[in-house]
Amino acid sequence: MHRRALLGASLLAPTVLRAQTLDRVRIALFNVTSVLPYYTAIERGIFARHGIECVTQTLQTPVLIVQAMVSGEADGTSNLVTLEAANINARRPGSAVFFSMVGQNSENVMEQFVVRPNSTARTVADLKGARIACAPGPANMAAARGCLAGAGLAPADYTLTEQPMGVHVGAVQSGQFDAAYTLEPVATVGERAGVFRRLETGVIAKYILGRPEGKAFAAGTGFTQRFLDQKPDVARRFALAWEEAITLIRTDPTTRQYLTSHINVPAPLAEHVPLLAYVLIKNFTASDRQDMQRFVDFAVRQGVVRQNVDIESFIRAL
Numbered sequence: 001m002h003r004r005a006l007l008g009a010s011l012l013a014p015t016v017l018r019a020q021t022l023d024r025v026r027i028a029l030f031n032v033t034s035v036l037p038y039y040t041a042i043e044r045g046i047f048a049r050h051g052i053e054c055v056t057q058t059l060q061t062p063v064l065i066v067q068a069m070v071s072g073e074a075d076g077t078s079n080l081v082t083l084e085a086a087n088i089n090a091r092r093p094g095s096a097v098f099f100s101m102v103g104q105n106s107e108n109v110m111e112q113f114v115v116r117p118n119s120t121a122r123t124v125a126d127l128k129g130a131r132i133a134c135a136p137g138p139a140n141m142a143a144a145r146g147c148l149a150g151a152g153l154a155p156a157d158y159t160l161t162e163q164p165m166g167v168h169v170g171a172v173q174s175g176q177f178d179a180a181y182t183l184e185p186v187a188t189v190g191e192r193a194g195v196f197r198r199l200e201t202g203v204i205a206k207y208i209l210g211r212p213e214g215k216a217f218a219a220g221t222g223f224t225q226r227f228l229d230q231k232p233d234v235a236r237r238f239a240l241a242w243e244e245a246i247t248l249i250r251t252d253p254t255t256r257q258y259l260t261s262h263i264n265v266p267a268p269l270a271e272h273v274p275l276l277a278y279v280l281i282k283n284f285t286a287s288d289r290q291d292m293q294r295f296v297d298f299a300v301r302q303g304v305v306r307q308n309v310d311i312e313s314f315i316r317a318l
Contacts, residue, residue, distance in 0.1 A: 083139035094225025103215030103277030106202030150207025239318035282317035
């Protein structure tokens with residue numbers, strides 16, 4: 001009996017070891033609030049339960065995420081800017097394929113214009129003559145210009161300067177800039193510090209989509225086509241973990257603590273940072289598709305995306 005037990009244990013051992021082996025996935029990200037599902041899935045052990053170990057690559061701009069995915073240094077991304085994905089897919093199809101999107105508007109706040117508290121500006125149209133700092137990358141610069149144009153301002157009516165996210169608060173506070181087109185959580189940090197006053201939020205939906213109640217799907221989560229072809233089951237399990245994480249975010253406010261531990265939002269402010277609308281492609285509605293296509297078409301007109309791109313070519317339900 002003892003020998004049989006030992007034999008049985010030895011036969012089971014390889015299976016147990018295989019079950020404990022996690023598939024590594026290299027994820028490139030940009031540290032803004034849209035990464036919350038990613039860190040939630042790591043910290044709550046959701047990825048691990050689905051047999052996945054993530055290798056995090058924190059990069060300073062969306063352009064660097066694109067470069068990492070194209071070069072093969074990253075398998076996927078937690079939050080690549082949609083227009084950057086559209087642009088690279090126009091030139092290199094399959095560079096980034098999204099299975100989940102980040103929806104933004106005045107209720108699910110990410111992009112916004114902020115001013116100093118003593119500013120006389122009350123709407124974006126009042127930024128005529130302003131020096132405006134802008135979130136980094138061609139896509140953010142184009143979105144800011146598009147919103148300003150939608151408010152009736154011509155390029156000669158303001159100056160717009162790309163600035164790293166980490167300097168927005170200090171740059172406005174010092175008087176170097178009068179306003180900023182900024183992202184969360186920087187906007188909440190600046191507001192709570194008394195440096196910013198929110199001028200308008202959800203500006204892409206309002207001024208570019210022309211539907212304040214619509215969603216600006218300005219970033220997405222996904223993989224390279226190469227990874228999807230080589231490891232479809234790993235991608236499927238990652239997507240299941242992602243869905244579990246976004247469900248948890250909606251129901252458990254303690255997940256906001258990961259904004260503090262991973263992207264340095266002061267703990268007392270984490271509960272005040274707005275939550276985004278995370279929407280899986282499998283749950284996309286017809287109006288969601290129309291909003292996303294309209295945003296990409298805007299980028300084509302602005303010259304940010306070099307040719308017409310059908311969003312169906314780089315979104316996929318997993």
